[in-house]
Amino acid sequence: MAGGLGRARGRGRFTPYLLVLPSGLWLLAFFAIPMVLMVSLSLQTGNLVDGFRQTFHWQNYTDGLSTYGDKFGRSLWYGLLATVACIVLAYPAAYWIAFRGGRHKSTYLFMLLLPYFVSFVLRTVSWKLVLTDNGPVLGPLRNHGVLPSGFHVLDTGFAVVSGLTYNFLPFMVLPIYVALERIDPRLVEAAHDLYASRVQAFARVVLPLSLPGVFAGVIMTFVPVSADYVNAEVLGGPRNTMIGNVIQSEYFDNSAYPVASALSFVLMAILLLGIFAYARALGTQDVLEAAGR
Amino acid sequence: MTHIDPALLRGLTRPRLARSDASRRDVLRLMGAAGAGLALSACGVKGQGGKANVDQSDVQKYWAGKAKTGKLNWANWPGYMQDDHATIKAFEKATGIKVTYKEVIQESGPWFGKIQAPLAAGQSIGFDLMVMTNGIQLEKCRQLGYLAPLDPSRLKNFAANAGAGFKNPSYDPGNAFTIPYESGITGIAYNTKYVKDEITSIAQLFDPKYKGKVGMMGDSQELGNFGMFLLGIDPEKSTPADWEKAAAKLREQRDKGIVRKYYTQDYVDAVSKGDVWMTMAWSGDVYSLTSPDVKFVVPREGGTIWTDNMCIPKTAENPVDALTLMDWLYVPANNAPLTEFVNYITPVPGTQQIIAAEAAKATGDEKKELTRLSTSPLVYPSPADMARLRHYRRLTQAEETQYQKIFEPIAKGS
Numbered sequence: 001m002a003g004g005l006g007r008a009r010g011r012g013r014f015t016p017y018l019l020v021l022p023s024g025l026w027l028l029a030f031f032a033i034p035m036v037l038m039v040s041l042s043l044q045t046g047n048l049v050d051g052f053r054q055t056f057h058w059q060n061y062t063d064g065l066s067t068y069g070d071k072f073g074r075s076l077w078y079g080l081l082a083t084v085a086c087i088v089l090a091y092p093a094a095y096w097i098a099f100r101g102g103r104h105k106s107t108y109l110f111m112l113l114l115p116y117f118v119s120f121v122l123r124t125v126s127w128k129l130v131l132t133d134n135g136p137v138l139g140p141l142r143n144h145g146v147l148p149s150g151f152h153v154l155d156t157g158f159a160v161v162s163g164l165t166y167n168f169l170p171f172m173v174l175p176i177y178v179a180l181e182r183i184d185p186r187l188v189e190a191a192h193d194l195y196a197s198r199v200q201a202f203a204r205v206v207l208p209l210s211l212p213g214v215f216a217g218v219i220m221t222f223v224p225v226s227a228d229y230v231n232a233e234v235l236g237g238p239r240n241t242m243i244g245n246v247i248q249s250e251y252f253d254n255s256a257y258p259v260a261s262a263l264s265f266v267l268m269a270i271l272l273l274g275i276f277a278y279a280r281a282l283g284t285q286d287v288l289e290a291a292g293r
Numbered sequence: 294m295t296h297i298d299p300a301l302l303r304g305l306t307r308p309r310l311a312r313s314d315a316s317r318r319d320v321l322r323l324m325g326a327a328g329a330g331l332a333l334s335a336c337g338v339k340g341q342g343g344k345a346n347v348d349q350s351d352v353q354k355y356w357a358g359k360a361k362t363g364k365l366n367w368a369n370w371p372g373y374m375q376d377d378h379a380t381i382k383a384f385e386k387a388t389g390i391k392v393t394y395k396e397v398i399q400e401s402g403p404w405f406g407k408i409q410a411p412l413a414a415g416q417s418i419g420f421d422l423m424v425m426t427n428g429i430q431l432e433k434c435r436q437l438g439y440l441a442p443l444d445p446s447r448l449k450n451f452a453a454n455a456g457a458g459f460k461n462p463s464y465d466p467g468n469a470f471t472i473p474y475e476s477g478i479t480g481i482a483y484n485t486k487y488v489k490d491e492i493t494s495i496a497q498l499f500d501p502k503y504k505g506k507v508g509m510m511g512d513s514q515e516l517g518n519f520g521m522f523l524l525g526i527d528p529e530k531s532t533p534a535d536w537e538k539a540a541a542k543l544r545e546q547r548d549k550g551i552v553r554k555y556y557t558q559d560y561v562d563a564v565s566k567g568d569v570w571m572t573m574a575w576s577g578d579v580y581s582l583t584s585p586d587v588k589f590v591v592p593r594e595g596g597t598i599w600t601d602n603m604c605i606p607k608t609a610e611n612p613v614d615a616l617t618l619m620d621w622l623y624v625p626a627n628n629a630p631l632t633e634f635v636n637y638i639t640p641v642p643g644t645q646q647i648i649a650a651e652a653a654k655a656t657g658d659e660k661k662e663l664t665r666l667s668t669s670p671l672v673y674p675s676p677a678d679m680a681r682l683r684h685y686r687r688l689t690q691a692e693e694t695q696y697q698k699i700f701e702p703i704a705k706g707s
Contacts, residue, residue, distance in 0.1 A: 049690045133568045237554045241706040252406025
């Protein structure tokens with residue numbers, strides 16, 4: 001009896017660890033070890049032919065920052081613009097589907113997500129066909145004198161931010177929709193019973209309850225948008241290069257692994273700091289909860 | 294001033310309440326940090342410098358025991374094969390080798406980035422034959438020992454039919470690893486619908502008159518060469534000081550807003566649709582364009598001549614089949630249909646007679662087209678033309694690092 005109980009208790013003690021083991025190993029193999037290797041690489045000097053040696057060359061960081069500092073600023077700025085644009089577009093759409101969608105809610109959601117079944121790059125490249133200077137949109141407008149002759153959309157910051165907004169929209173719509181969908185309609189009715197106008201009911205009841213969804217959406221869009229390079233590559237010109245493009249070309253075109261790693265770490269640090277400040281300021285609990293849904 | 298909740302500031306700046314197991318965590322943290330420190334100093338990336346010079350024994354060692362498998366995976370650039378793959382079909386029929394053809398190479402740098410890791414690890418890249426431009430990346434592949442040494446005894450057609458200028462090139466002495474696929478010229482393409490002047494000079498790419506309507510190439514060697522041509526410098530004989538001067542000119546051109554975009558392959562579309570009015574371009578691309586408005590010129594300062602080379606990655610699974618194709622393409626009758634389509638400079642001069650003979654038999658538009666091709670200086674350049682063209686500079690590893698540092702940031706806006 002006693003032995004049996006002990007065994008059971010012993011197994012119980014280790015169960016949590018065993019349950020964590022697979023994901024722990026996964027994190028170790030595909031996150032922790034690569035991170036250490038990358039930190040190491042970011043401090044090395046050398047080239048592909050002669051090899052790279054660890055020299056604790058901190059200049060990789062300062063060189064990278066001094067050459068490409070403006071690209072960090074631009075990436076964060078574009079990230080901010082695209083995230084705000086996503087909120088403005090996504091909130092009304094999610095609101096409408098959640099409260100006015102009726103029994104076709106899932107159909108509407110599906111329609112919203114349908115374009116995203118096509119590859120990310122293909123979708124971006126097709127914008128290029130649509131927006132070309134003499135293409136189906138700009139050509140007629142210019143011919144009718146609506147647009148000045150030098151006007152173009154492709155290869156501008158506007159095109160890049162629009163592309164980013166378009167590509168990451170679902171990551172904003174879905175969390176907001178989930179948050180709105182969970183709001184008990186009786187709460188709104190109760191607000192009306194207490195003589196709240198429609199605007200007041202929205203501002204005092206619906207909006208606060210949906211904010212966790214917005215927080216989660218911001219994290220899910222801002223981070224990947226700031227690190228994106230496809231949109232700037234396809235839709236941008238020489239003045240729209242983002243830090244992702246620089247890292248990509250340092251790594252793949254130049255095989256300058258140390259500088260590329262250093263730049264990646266700086267980007268990661270900036271984004272992490274931003275997220276922590278954001279989460280602290282607006283309530284970690286809510287954000288993680290919403291993101292985890 | 295709006296009121297800021299002091300709790301917010303506290304939350305942002307102060308650590309959270311310590312937990313009871315803080316000390317144990319600290320120890321773990323310390324251990325983790327120490328471990329990471331050790332790992333940081335221990336690991337490095339080994340140099341992969343291989344043998345750039347091969348002799349007979351290397352060739353024998355590589356090809357011993359290798360046999361035809363009947364399969365071939367071929368990586369090539371876009372626009373380098375008839376749309377209906379006629380040349381591949383003819384090859385399959387003649388040899389029984391089944392070819393999988395993929396247009397996966399868009400730009401030398403990214404292609405090298407893609408294949409470098411598997412080749413360094415000795416793994417297959419999924420291709421037995423690839424076409425690489427003579428330049429920084431091909432040089433690296435040679436130096437790093439990523440390429441299979443070619444067996445001259447199986448390249449009889451190449452020996453018999455390759456043009457004199459295509460054998461034993463400076464970038465691959467003795468054709469140890471490569472034989473040419475096609476050569477081409479980097480010059481200027483312009484759309485006559487928008488550009489009313491005649492374009493003859495590189496200086497016109499820098500003319501503020503065409504602000505926002507000029508395309509340049511993103512590849513640092515192509516871009517750097519044009520900066521040097523503008524200053525009257527021969528890239529092959531250039532020095533780092535020349536590079537700095539050329540880079541300054543190219544930056545000026547960019548910062549004045551003259552350059553709309555730095556292109557890889559997509560300039561063809563942009564110039565024919567009018568997004569840019571003139572652009573750096575490769576000769577054959579423009580010749581195969583259906584749009585009659587786009588013209589190609591070799592600027593009077595000079596153009597670059599480059600060669601795209603067929604080579605076999607060392608880890609190829611079907612190297613004998615790859616070598617068979619390489620040699621098969623050097624039979625003039627096999628090469629002629631390909632040349633008719635791609636419009637680049639063929640390494641097989643024997644095709645000129647075949648195309649001329651076809652032209653004599655043909656009628657109407659086809660006759661006109663074939664005649665144009667067989668007499669085109671861009672497909673069969675005269676010795677005088679060749680003299681005006683310049684070659685890429687070969688760069689040592691140290692020079693390359695310096696070169697890239699000077700030219701690479703330009704297209705990235707820095």
